Amino acid sequence: MANKSVILRIKRQPNPAAKAHWEEFELAYKPNMNVTSCLMEIAANPVTREGKATTPITYDSNCLEEVCGSCAMLINGRARMACSALIDHLEQPIRLEPFSKFPIVRDLATDRSVIFENLKAVKAWVPVDGTYDLGPGPRMTQEEQEGAYPLSRCISCTCCMEACPQFNEETGFVGAATISQVRLFNTHPTGKALKRERLAALMGDGGIQECGYAQNCVEVCPKDIPLTKAIAEVGGEVMKQAFVDLFRR
Amino acid sequence: MAAAPKIIVVGGGLAGLSAVIKIAEMGGNVDLFSIVPVKRSHSVCAQGGINAAKNLKGEGDSTWQHFDDTVYGGDFLANQPPVKAMCEAAPGIIDLLDRMGVPFNRTAEGLLDFRRFGGTLYNRTAFAGATTGQQLLYALDEQVRRYEAEGKVKKYEHWEFLSAVLDGNGVCRGICAIDLRSMEVRTFPADAIIICTGGIGAIFGKSTNSVVCTGSAQSALYQQGCYYANGEFIQVHPTSIPGEDKLRLMSESARGEGGRVWVPKKPGDNRDPKSIPESERWYFLEEWYPKYGNLVPRDVATRAIFKVVYEYHLGIDGKPMVYLDLTHIDRKILDRKLEGILEIYEKFVGDDPRVTPMKIFPGMHYTMGGLWIDYKQATNIPGIYSAGECEYQYHGANRLGANSLVSCIYGGAIAGPASVKYAQGLQGSSDGNGCFEAEKKKQEESNVRLMNNQGTENPFKLWHELGELMTKDCTVIRYNKNLEQTDAKLVELLERFRKVNLSDRTQWANTSVVFARQLYNMLQLSRVIAQGARMRDESRGAHYKPDFPERDDKNWLKTTKAYFAPDADEPKFEFEPVDVSLIPLRPRKYDVAK
Numbered sequence: 001m002a003n004k005s006v007i008l009r010i011k012r013q014p015n016p017a018a019k020a021h022w023e024e025f026e027l028a029y030k031p032n033m034n035v036t037s038c039l040m041e042i043a044a045n046p047v048t049r050e051g052k053a054t055t056p057i058t059y060d061s062n063c064l065e066e067v068c069g070s071c072a073m074l075i076n077g078r079a080r081m082a083c084s085a086l087i088d089h090l091e092q093p094i095r096l097e098p099f100s101k102f103p104i105v106r107d108l109a110t111d112r113s114v115i116f117e118n119l120k121a122v123k124a125w126v127p128v129d130g131t132y133d134l135g136p137g138p139r140m141t142q143e144e145q146e147g148a149y150p151l152s153r154c155i156s157c158t159c160c161m162e163a164c165p166q167f168n169e170e171t172g173f174v175g176a177a178t179i180s181q182v183r184l185f186n187t188h189p190t191g192k193a194l195k196r197e198r199l200a201a202l203m204g205d206g207g208i209q210e211c212g213y214a215q216n217c218v219e220v221c222p223k224d225i226p227l228t229k230a231i232a233e234v235g236g237e238v239m240k241q242a243f244v245d246l247f248r249r
Numbered sequence: 250m251a252a253a254p255k256i257i258v259v260g261g262g263l264a265g266l267s268a269v270i271k272i273a274e275m276g277g278n279v280d281l282f283s284i285v286p287v288k289r290s291h292s293v294c295a296q297g298g299i300n301a302a303k304n305l306k307g308e309g310d311s312t313w314q315h316f317d318d319t320v321y322g323g324d325f326l327a328n329q330p331p332v333k334a335m336c337e338a339a340p341g342i343i344d345l346l347d348r349m350g351v352p353f354n355r356t357a358e359g360l361l362d363f364r365r366f367g368g369t370l371y372n373r374t375a376f377a378g379a380t381t382g383q384q385l386l387y388a389l390d391e392q393v394r395r396y397e398a399e400g401k402v403k404k405y406e407h408w409e410f411l412s413a414v415l416d417g418n419g420v421c422r423g424i425c426a427i428d429l430r431s432m433e434v435r436t437f438p439a440d441a442i443i444i445c446t447g448g449i450g451a452i453f454g455k456s457t458n459s460v461v462c463t464g465s466a467q468s469a470l471y472q473q474g475c476y477y478a479n480g481e482f483i484q485v486h487p488t489s490i491p492g493e494d495k496l497r498l499m500s501e502s503a504r505g506e507g508g509r510v511w512v513p514k515k516p517g518d519n520r521d522p523k524s525i526p527e528s529e530r531w532y533f534l535e536e537w538y539p540k541y542g543n544l545v546p547r548d549v550a551t552r553a554i555f556k557v558v559y560e561y562h563l564g565i566d567g568k569p570m571v572y573l574d575l576t577h578i579d580r581k582i583l584d585r586k587l588e589g590i591l592e593i594y595e596k597f598v599g600d601d602p603r604v605t606p607m608k609i610f611p612g613m614h615y616t617m618g619g620l621w622i623d624y625k626q627a628t629n630i631p632g633i634y635s636a637g638e639c640e641y642q643y644h645g646a647n648r649l650g651a652n653s654l655v656s657c658i659y660g661g662a663i664a665g666p667a668s669v670k671y672a673q674g675l676q677g678s679s680d681g682n683g684c685f686e687a688e689k690k691k692q693e694e695s696n697v698r699l700m701n702n703q704g705t706e707n708p709f710k711l712w713h714e715l716g717e718l719m720t721k722d723c724t725v726i727r728y729n730k731n732l733e734q735t736d737a738k739l740v741e742l743l744e745r746f747r748k749v750n751l752s753d754r755t756q757w758a759n760t761s762v763v764f765a766r767q768l769y770n771m772l773q774l775s776r777v778i779a780q781g782a783r784m785r786d787e788s789r790g791a792h793y794k795p796d797f798p799e800r801d802d803k804n805w806l807k808t809t810k811a812y813f814a815p816d817a818d819e820p821k822f823e824f825e826p827v828d829v830s831l832i833p834l835r836p837r838k839y840d841v842a843k
Contacts, residue, residue: 015757030493034597037494043760044709046752055753056709058760060285062459064495065593067383068289083494084596105430106758113406116286120398125391126350131270131662137347139359146585149352149378152387153589156288188350 005029007049007093008038010057012107024049024093035082035096036061036071039108059108066222069155072162073098073108079159079220082108099162112158118178119156122201126191138189151184151230153223160217160227172206176217179208180230186237199234199241208235253278254672256665257424257439259410259466261287263382263654264637265445266389267661268668273396277669280437281393282405282426284461288390291447291459292657295382296590297366297502298374299346299654301339305360310371312336319652320832321843322368322546323617323645324790324800326479326808328828331624331642335659342658343375349388353377354586364586365505368546368649370842379500379589385654409763410466413442413473413633414688421632425688427696430758434693436685440672443626443664444470444635445657449616452771452778453724454716456613457489457498467620467639468770471777475628476621476810476823478641480774481781484648484791485724487550488573489612490598496612497597499573500590501650503607504543506582509574510534510554511606512563519566522606523576533557538839545839548647548791551611555725558610565608574606613724615653617644617791618781621810626664627671634668636660641808646790699765704748708765711749715742715771723778727794732783736776743772777811777820784822785809802834 006027013020026049027033027041043056061071064083071082074097076090087094102110140148154177161167161175182198185191202208208231217227254277258265261283269279283290304310315336320329347353347361353375354362363372377384396402407429414423414436423438446466450458471477488503488510489496504510511530518525534553535542545553554571558564565571575583575591580603583591594602619641626634626642636657643656718738722731746769753761787801788794807824814821 014755032493032597034492034494037492040494040709043764044707044713053752055755056761058758062285062289062461063291063294064460064492065294065497066596067293067380067589068285068291068459070285070289086597086599109758113286116288116394119391120394123395123398125395126348126388127395128345128348128392131274131345133341133344134348136344136361137350140355141359142355142357145352145355152352152377152384153380155293155383156286185350190348191350 006033006038006087009093009095010108011097012057013098013104015106016104023054029087033087035075035085035087035094036064038087039082057108058106067155069157072112072157072159074100074162079162081157081159081222084222099158101162101167102158115156115158115161115175115177118174119181122174122178122182122198123194124178124181124185126185126188127193128190140189148184148187150225151180154180154225155223157222159220159222163216163220165214165216166210166212171210173210174202174206176227176231179234180225180227183230183234186234196241199238202234202238203242208238211235254441254669255280255439256668256672257282257437257442258445259424259442260290260445260447260637260639262290262292262445262447262637263386263389263657264661265443266386266393267658268443268445268636268665269393269402270389270396271662271665272669273401275666275669277672279402280405280439281402282408282410282424284407284409284429286406287393287404288387290386291462292386292654293383294457294459294498295385295654296379296498296500297505298364298376298381298651299343299385300366300373300649300651301343301375301655302336302371302373303340303343303361303363303375305363306372308371310373312339314371315339315373317832317843318369319643319649320645321837322649323647324837325645325802325806325829325834326482326789326827327643327645329831330828333831335643335656338659339655342655346385346388349392351377351384351388364502365544366650367501367504367544367550368541370541374502374505374651376502376586379502379587382654385658410446410469411692411766412469412688413630414685415473415630416684417682419474419630421630422684425692427692427763429763432756432759432762434689434696436689438685440675441632441634441668443668444620444633444639445637445661446639448638449774450613451712451767452715452775453613453720454713455494455496457486457496463767463771464639464774465767465770468774470620470628470633471811472770472773472813473630474812475630475633476812477618477774477777478621478811479618479781479809480616480777480811481785481809482617482646482791483613483724483778484547484615484617485551485611486614487547487554487611488609489614490594490607491610491612492597497593498614499594499607499609501547503573503575503587503590506586507575507578508543510543510550510571511574512557512565512571516562517567522572531563540842541839546647546649547614548793549839551725552793554611570608570610572606573609575602576604576606611725613720615648617641617646617648625667626660627667632671634664636664646792695766696762699749699751699762700754702749702751704750706745706749707752708749708761708768711742711745712768712771715768715775719775719778723782725793727782727792728796729783729794732779736779736783739772739776739779746772773813780820781809781811781822800837806834
């Protein structure tokens with residue numbers, strides 16, 4: 001049923017060096033509100049519930065339809081995208097916090113660039129010869145396409161990393177998203193040329209061995225990517241590769 | 250010259266990334282600037298597919314047919330030679346994307362599958378589920394990451410373009426940009442720059458565009474002397490999902506796969522749509538346009554929906570909404586070909602479109618107008634190139650669905666090499682005679698002014714007013730009197746902007762000051778749109794005036810070119826003939842085959 005108002009408790013931190021504090025906001029309820037529409041409303045009228053003037057909330061956002069991966073944050077303690085968090089489905093007061101495992105920028109914005117560095121480290125690309133006309137790509141069955149497509153929908157939102165108990169400074173774990181991309185490129189007919197290098201990047205500290213099978217990743221993934229399946233498959237490949245490498249030396 | 254050319258690319262969507270790859274491949278060095286990490290650019294929102302006449306369905310399709318459909322769909326306003334070149338390049342672009350690993354849908358034989366889209370009778374659209382833009386962007390993003398790992402590309406993500414650095418001769422020598430975290434303003438030298446900053450949706454408040462699509466960069470360049478062409482041509486997509494924060498796109502591919510648009514025949518009929526029998530439904534697009542049916546071009550479909558809702562008062566529940574129905578299509582086919590968009594509808598509306606007809610309404614989607622460029626993607630300022638939605642070249646008065654992705658990649662692939670060639674021909678490198686310092690100082694002062702301004706106007710509220718104003722009078726149906734009032738109100742809003750008061754005056758990740766700057770640029774560009782629309786007394790493509798309902802080739806077969814007159818602080822206009830040397834003019838109608 002329609003509430004008369006929406007109450008949000010938002011964790012604020014003006015810069016990385018400052019101390020965090022909480023502010024509460026009360027907005028008039030409208031149908032179809034989501035967390036991003038609430039944050040936009042606060043920007044137009046940045047006044048707390050107690051009537052104190054404050055600053056608009058800093059947060060990352062772009063597409064607002066859950067394909068760009070920008071607006072990830074903790075909403076009522078859960079790692080998810082703010083745009084697809086509909087107010088009607090959230091318990092109030094709604095708690096908004098920045099991700100806890102990434103360096104804070106300001107308020108709800110964090111620096112999640114580590115995901116892109118990880119993708120670089122595992123060479124998450126198909127090594128094409130060049131962009132000149134070389135004719136069509138390799139033929140693929142519908143089944144192969146249907147296997148690759150779900151993995152290719154990863155939006156690099158890093159929800160799986162935030163939710164993973166093993167993803168922390170101590171382990172240096174690369175996280176589920178990157179492993180699923182290794183799976184994607186290692187199964188592509190051209191991409192598999194770099195298979196050995198990708199598997200090698202996942203060996204040792206911070207690699208796939210850090211996974212503790214908590215399965216939180218697959219639980220929070222907004223795109224329902226079969227992450228645990230990808231981890232299991234890549235894990236097997238890494239073991240095989242390590243074994244082969246042992247005898248090559 | 251000794252050193253490798255240094256090119257700055259602003260914007261990391263499809264057009265920008267395409268340019269970057271070409272430059273890196275030629276041995277140039279690239280600095281790539283983007284407000285968001287490039288993988289999060291607005292190109293991810295493109296859904297339905299990308300056009301190329303591969304003729305894999307035995308229909309006798311050809312690049313000439315693609316060219317003809319594009320020119321005809323654009324109501325003959327596009328210069329024809331570059332459109333022809335784009336359509337000829339499209340099949341090669343699909344092959345390249347296929348080689349890069351885009352998971353395009355496949356036929357039983359393992360070949361690329363193609364579907365139908367608006368404004369054509371051929372199956373010409375390659376697709377990866379219903380998230381084609383995302384898949385294409387990722388493929389190019391991955392290739393750029395590879396060049397980044399090799400040290401040929403340096404990314405500046407979370408940086409926003411503020412202005413071009415022009416030397417005393419009016420030649421571009423680099424850019425001035427702001428770090429969105431530290432708020433540092435800095436200049437960057439380059440031999441040439443390529444602007445690939447996408448759409449302008451934010452000018453209309455709510456649109457299908459992403460948050461970063463403000464047109465701020467284009468507007469800044471227009472105010473620095475670039476021509477802005479055909480600004481009055483704004484595409485309103487017939488099927489979007491109205492929302493509180495934005496209008497979410499419901500792809501044309503829903504109709505490409507057989508989706509049907511209808512309303513109940515009886516006004517105010519509030520029965521469950523599934524219980525309304527066929528005989529009491531009005532499939533108005535199929536009735537009015539028997540040849541193209543639900544796949545008429547977007548401007549045509551949008552006007553039809555407006556007519557049904559506002560003239561016949563047949564919107565669902567009396568509201569501005571019509572049904573887009575997929576429920577007659579096999580669930581397996583829907584999941585295989587449209588899953589991404591069905592998921593968006595399900596997540597944001599809460600109904601399953603496999604079971605319940607979707608409720609949709611037109612929403613601002615795309616600008617056909619943009620920075621004026623020549624056939625090599627060069628603007629009128631030496632050293633400034635442009636590609637993608639932010640330029641005007643390929644879509645005339647109305648863009649066909651699934652042509653935007655191909656125009657982005659093609660435009661970037663022309664702009665990249667053209668900028669390198671230009672750079673190689675540059676005579677020596679100038680220190681710009683202090684133009685870098687001067688530009689930096691100017692932009693810093695502008696920030697300080699905004700920060701210290703003591704006023705009463707909240708920029709986010711002003712923006713809200715701008716959006717309502719522009720949506721009401723500068724989109725689907727246009728009247729001269731309203732357009733004149735719109736421009737007068739824009740002048741008022743610019744006046745009120747002087748009294749802007751930022752609620753955030755801090756020096757770290759301050760979104761208010763950045764937004765206020767964007768807003769100012771939106772206001773200036775809005776006047777180009779409103780005045781351009783006021784002048785063009787005809788109806789052509791997306792530009793429709795009930796008082797001038799016909800296309801007027803005698804007087805208006807010409808490109809509108811706006812330039813900023815600094816002394817007057819407003820746009821001035823010139824016109825340029827359209828190159829129609831390849832396909833003769835003919836009336837545009839979709840109730841019969843061409």
